[in-house]
Amino acid sequence: MKTPAVYMLASKKRGRIYTGVTSDIPGRLFQHQSGRGSKHAAQYQIRRLVWFEEHEDMPTAIQREKSLKRYLRQWKINLIEETNPDWLPLHPETGEFVPFEFGE
Numbered sequence: 001m002k003t004p005a006v007y008m009l010a011s012k013k014r015g016r017i018y019t020g021v022t023s024d025i026p027g028r029l030f031q032h033q034s035g036r037g038s039k040h041a042a043q044y045q046i047r048r049l050v051w052f053e054e055h056e057d058m059p060t061a062i063q064r065e066k067s068l069k070r071y072l073r074q075w076k077i078n079l080i081e082e083t084n085p086d087w088l089p090l091h092p093e094t095g096e097f098v099p100f101e102f103g104e
Helices: 025-033 039-043 058-070 073-083
Strands: 005-010 017-022 048-054
Touching: 005 025, 005 058, 005 073, 017 025, 017 058, 017 073, 025 048, 048 073
Parallel strands: none
Antiparallel strands: 005 017, 005 048
């Protein structure tokens, strides 16, 4: 079953950040890592999953994404660092830290 989620990718620790919404984090992450996720993310090599938040339905996830996109950069950094202070890549299904770039 697909779960709506909002996610943030980063190019590196405190690097460029991309915020998106999907109902398939593993599939969407694969798209980003293969350069087909978004032009912006591909251009700046933003492909490390550093934060995500699951939601009960897609309208709620979309609203949260829109809200996050209006956040100041420092607020996004704070949100990421609450649960992932070292900006380690997260496994897209479990949320656990992985010792490598997932999908490479």
